[in-house]
Amino acid sequence: MSDMTEDTDRLGALRRWALILVPYLWLLGLFLVPFIIVLKISVSDIALAIPPYAPTLDLSQGWQGLRDFLGKLDFENYIFLTQDDLYWKAYLSSLRIAVVATVLTLLVGFPVAHAMARAPEEWRPTLMMLVILPFWTSFLIRVYAWIGILSGEGYLNQFLMALGVIDSPLTILNTPVAVYIGIVYTYLPFMILPIYATLEKMDDSLIEAAEDLGCTRLQSFWLVTLPLARPGIIAGCFLVFIPTLGEFVIPSLLGGSNTLMVGKVLWDEFFQNRDWPVASAVAVILLLLIILPVVLFQRNQERQGEAGK
Amino acid sequence: MTGGAPQVFAPWDDPKAKPLIEFRGVTKRFGDFTAVDAIDLNIYPREFFALLGPSGCGKTTLMRMLAGFETPTEGHILLDGKDLAAVPPNRRAVNMMFQSYALFPHLTVYDNIAFGLKRSDMPKSEIDGRVTEMLKLVQLGPFAKRKPHQISGGQRQRVALARALAKAPKLLLLDEPLAALDKKLRHDTQFELMDIQEKTGTTFVIVTHDQEEAMTVASRIAVMKDGRLLQVSTPPQIYENPNSAYVADFIGDVTIINGTAEPHPDGYAVHWAEGQAPLVVRSPLTLSSGQACHLAIRPEKVDVSKTRPEDDNVVKGEVIDIAYLGNLSTFHVRLPGGQMLKAQKFNTEHSARKEITWGDEIWLSWSDECAVLLDR
Amino acid sequence: MRRLSWFNVTSLTLGFAFLYVPMLILIVYSFNESKLVTVWAGFSTKWYGELFRNEAFLDAAGVTLRVAFISATIATVLGTMAAYVMVRGGRFFGRTLFSGMIYAPLVMPEVITGLSLLLLFIAIGLDRGVLTIVLAHTTFAMCYVSVVVSSRLVTFDRSVEEAALDLGCTPFDAFRSVTLPIIAPAVISGWLLAFTLSLDDLVIASFTAGPSATTLPIKIFSSVRLGVSPEINALSTILIAIVATGVITASLVSKRAIARQRQDQRAAVAGA
Numbered sequence: 001m002s003d004m005t006e007d008t009d010r011l012g013a014l015r016r017w018a019l020i021l022v023p024y025l026w027l028l029g030l031f032l033v034p035f036i037i038v039l040k041i042s043v044s045d046i047a048l049a050i051p052p053y054a055p056t057l058d059l060s061q062g063w064q065g066l067r068d069f070l071g072k073l074d075f076e077n078y079i080f081l082t083q084d085d086l087y088w089k090a091y092l093s094s095l096r097i098a099v100v101a102t103v104l105t106l107l108v109g110f111p112v113a114h115a116m117a118r119a120p121e122e123w124r125p126t127l128m129m130l131v132i133l134p135f136w137t138s139f140l141i142r143v144y145a146w147i148g149i150l151s152g153e154g155y156l157n158q159f160l161m162a163l164g165v166i167d168s169p170l171t172i173l174n175t176p177v178a179v180y181i182g183i184v185y186t187y188l189p190f191m192i193l194p195i196y197a198t199l200e201k202m203d204d205s206l207i208e209a210a211e212d213l214g215c216t217r218l219q220s221f222w223l224v225t226l227p228l229a230r231p232g233i234i235a236g237c238f239l240v241f242i243p244t245l246g247e248f249v250i251p252s253l254l255g256g257s258n259t260l261m262v263g264k265v266l267w268d269e270f271f272q273n274r275d276w277p278v279a280s281a282v283a284v285i286l287l288l289l290i291i292l293p294v295v296l297f298q299r300n301q302e303r304q305g306e307a308g309k
Numbered sequence: 310m311t312g313g314a315p316q317v318f319a320p321w322d323d324p325k326a327k328p329l330i331e332f333r334g335v336t337k338r339f340g341d342f343t344a345v346d347a348i349d350l351n352i353y354p355r356e357f358f359a360l361l362g363p364s365g366c367g368k369t370t371l372m373r374m375l376a377g378f379e380t381p382t383e384g385h386i387l388l389d390g391k392d393l394a395a396v397p398p399n400r401r402a403v404n405m406m407f408q409s410y411a412l413f414p415h416l417t418v419y420d421n422i423a424f425g426l427k428r429s430d431m432p433k434s435e436i437d438g439r440v441t442e443m444l445k446l447v448q449l450g451p452f453a454k455r456k457p458h459q460i461s462g463g464q465r466q467r468v469a470l471a472r473a474l475a476k477a478p479k480l481l482l483l484d485e486p487l488a489a490l491d492k493k494l495r496h497d498t499q500f501e502l503m504d505i506q507e508k509t510g511t512t513f514v515i516v517t518h519d520q521e522e523a524m525t526v527a528s529r530i531a532v533m534k535d536g537r538l539l540q541v542s543t544p545p546q547i548y549e550n551p552n553s554a555y556v557a558d559f560i561g562d563v564t565i566i567n568g569t570a571e572p573h574p575d576g577y578a579v580h581w582a583e584g585q586a587p588l589v590v591r592s593p594l595t596l597s598s599g600q601a602c603h604l605a606i607r608p609e610k611v612d613v614s615k616t617r618p619e620d621d622n623v624v625k626g627e628v629i630d631i632a633y634l635g636n637l638s639t640f641h642v643r644l645p646g647g648q649m650l651k652a653q654k655f656n657t658e659h660s661a662r663k664e665i666t667w668g669d670e671i672w673l674s675w676s677d678e679c680a681v682l683l684d685r
Numbered sequence: 686m687r688r689l690s691w692f693n694v695t696s697l698t699l700g701f702a703f704l705y706v707p708m709l710i711l712i713v714y715s716f717n718e719s720k721l722v723t724v725w726a727g728f729s730t731k732w733y734g735e736l737f738r739n740e741a742f743l744d745a746a747g748v749t750l751r752v753a754f755i756s757a758t759i760a761t762v763l764g765t766m767a768a769y770v771m772v773r774g775g776r777f778f779g780r781t782l783f784s785g786m787i788y789a790p791l792v793m794p795e796v797i798t799g800l801s802l803l804l805l806f807i808a809i810g811l812d813r814g815v816l817t818i819v820l821a822h823t824t825f826a827m828c829y830v831s832v833v834v835s836s837r838l839v840t841f842d843r844s845v846e847e848a849a850l851d852l853g854c855t856p857f858d859a860f861r862s863v864t865l866p867i868i869a870p871a872v873i874s875g876w877l878l879a880f881t882l883s884l885d886d887l888v889i890a891s892f893t894a895g896p897s898a899t900t901l902p903i904k905i906f907s908s909v910r911l912g913v914s915p916e917i918n919a920l921s922t923i924l925i926a927i928v929a930t931g932v933i934t935a936s937l938v939s940k941r942a943i944a945r946q947r948q949d950q951r952a953a954v955a956g957a
Contacts, residue, residue, distance in 0.1 A: 246794020
């Protein structure tokens with residue numbers, strides 16, 4: 001009897017370890033190790049070889065091999081990033097685009113989320129579905145749709161010229177404006193949903209109470225609705241800001257050569273220049289840039305969770 | 310209820326008294342649904358007025374029209390003789406205490422109370438004094454810096470009250486103010502509310518579905534059903550002289566006996582069952598002979614005894630159920646013909662010696678003044 | 686009872702117009718006769734025909750579906766395991782690192798994920814092809830699955846599992862016969878999310894795909910770089926139609942399920 005319990009116990013423990021180890025090892029091998037490789041290559045030198053960097057770790061030489069390997073590493077690539085102004089311009093430009101685009105998305109998304117939360121209850125699931133649907137639709141296609149709209153002979157220019165608003169076509173495609181439009185368009189659901197979630201939870205009588213105590217509509221919006229929507233606004237802004245920083249598809253399809261963004265620089269460095277060490281260094285810096293907002297975001301989420309209790 | 314006054318407080322009986330609030334033929338419809346149906350009602354200054362009724366009777370809609378969150382479909386509402394129709398909620402000298410309290414979760418207790426004052430033309434220097442005064446009134450001084458989620462339910466209720474009273478409104482609306490509190494706290498708070506109402510001299514209109522609460526706090530009660538006012542009167546009047554079986558049944562415990570009336574010296578005799586003596590009752594109503602009627606009898610008006618007593622009405626029945634409530638017991642007694650009658654008896658003796666038990670044949674009796682005759 | 690103010694109506698109208706007009710334009714112009722995409726020249730379905738004769742597109746679509754199906758399935762298994770470990774696993778060595786590795790890929794820029802995986806595959810000498818894309822997609826999709834599943838695991842009543850244990854289940858039995866059926870909807874939506882993410886992915890696939898395997902997004906991207914093409918419009922229309930059908934069906938099904946649940950509850954109350 002006790003043997004059997006022991007057996008099932010051992011089996012249970014085994015299963016528990018299998019349950020932990022399988023996903024654990026997978027992530028170690030395919031997430032952590034690759035990232036360590038990136039770190040390592042970022043301190044290596046470019047070489048005309050396959051793979052195109054040096055040194056490579058040669059473990060057959062034993063301890064000496066490791067020493068040689070470590071001795072050849074340096075921060076040359078990072079120094080190079082600070083010297084060539086292409087890179088820091090790209091980082092700054094990415095930051096600026098991400099900030100401006102986040103603010104624009106907020107300005108477009110907030111009124112929509114607010115109106116959804118005010119809409120009759122029986123409409124809300126449908127409205128939710130309409131916000132989520134584009135999210136499931138191919139990102140690439142949604143960005144692509146704007147090429148036809150914004151190009152010189154595109155639908156927007158045709159429309160505006162037909163209305164007589166403009167005489168000659170506007171140049172929008174391949175400018176930062178097109179990038180902003182693309183980001184606002186593709187990331188809008190990420191802004192709407194968290195704001196809607198906080199506004200929908202809000203008790204209507206709070207607004208009535210504010211009006212009852214002498215607020216005009218606008219005052220009650222500023223003094224009650226907006227402060228209460230803050231957690232949603234913060235969450236939405238992070239959800240737009242973080243992926244936008246490393247965005248590649250939108251600047252490369254809509255931004256043309258005028259728009260510098262890190263994601264695109266990294267891509268070109270890797271595929272066009274085949275300078276893997278520099279591409280890796282670009283990646284490491286980009287990641288450092290992203291860590292700060294991610295940590296702030298996590299804090300916000302935790303605080304929100306606590307307030308929810 | 311304002312018992313200390315030298316004169317009885319009853320402006321509704323004084324034809325010269327000027328009402329604070331006048332409803333004139335007010336109707337409110339939502340689509341096909343009529344929430345409030347052609348209501349005429351006056352509410353006087355310093356009253357503690359209760360709107361009482363089951364959920365969906367229109368009492369909340371009536372209150373929300375006073376606050377300005379709904380506009381009447383027809384009719385007019387006057388405050389101090391002036392039509393309120395064009396005045397938005399934020400301009401009305403009316404404040405509301407919400408059922409959910411609607412405290413602003415992002416503001417402290419202090420800032421919640423100061424919220425309305427900051428929106429008024431009160432000079433900044435006076436606001437602090439007023440808030441402190443309000444905090445003292447509801448005994449929340451030490452909690453001024455807390456956020457709403459850091460205080461108890463009873464304290465939140467008091468913050469809501471203080472916030473609504475801070476602007477010294479002419480009229481304070483209370484939407485089920487005590488519904489979220491547990492029973493014990495609710496009782497204490499009822500007296501506190503009355504106390505505060507008397508101190509501030511503000512007119513209170515309270516919406517409630519709890520008849521006991523309405524009876525306790527109100528100077529007058531309006532019983533509502535299906536958007537209409539069934540009866541508007543003082544608590545004793547409503548209890549002792551309900552004008553319909555519905556009101557009698559809604560307020561307190563009652564037995565309603567159906568029968569036919571026949572004029573009798575000083576009132577009517579009600580025939581209620583084959584082969585039983587009619588029940589006699591005094592009544593100001595004029596009913597024709599043989600007209601169908603209800604007889605409403607409050608259980609505490611019925612005497613219970615084991616031997617046949619002498620009284621205007623005496624019936625015999627069998628005890629089916631006894632509800633022992635501590636201070637009193639309610640007997641559910643089956644009369645000949647199956648009619649059930651409730652009777653109450655104070656437990657002045659020790660329970661071990663209580664003499665009546667299930668299945669006993671007992672006598673029930675009451676005088677002809679104690680029942681109420683209602684037409685059908 | 687509540688009416689929307691004109692401001693809210695305007696916000697909704699403009700907001701949803703902004704979200705949907707670009708897609709509608711794509712759909713309309715996919716039926717355009719002309720090769721010049723921005724000039725309307727009459728109704729035609731010829732681009733759909735062209736599309737279905739385009740071997741390269743069809744091959745890419747086949748690869749994409751295969752990759753998406755396999756990686757979504759593996760990611761769902763791994764992600765569900767990871768979620769269970771995170772929520773119910775208790776303490777174990779390296780738990781913080783584990784949860785870090787679950788959340789990090791969600792915020793990791795795709796270019797970095799793609800680059801790092803490519804460097805790994807080269808370092809271990811793995812030829813790039815369908816396998817490497819599957820490995821890459823599985824890795825980032827499993828993190829999304831585990832977030833979806835763990836949010837469900839957190840909200841459901843633990844005592845149900847405890848009741849199963851109390852009635853004699855082993856922890857594994859309890860998981861299989863009680864937990865899994867309860868979290869099934871989350872597992873299914875996790876799979877759908879993983880599937881869509883894989884279908885959608887351009888950046889990571891570009892890094893990890895070799896000459897032997899090209900996915901549809903890679904194909905679309907390289908042709909779109911040259912400008913708008915009516916064939917891509919037709920392809921987009923088909924993809925949008927599939928997604929719309931899926932999402933609308935799912936929402937109708939869940940709506941009906943909720944309605945049925947309410948009805949059952951009402952019937953139960955009435956019966957009691």
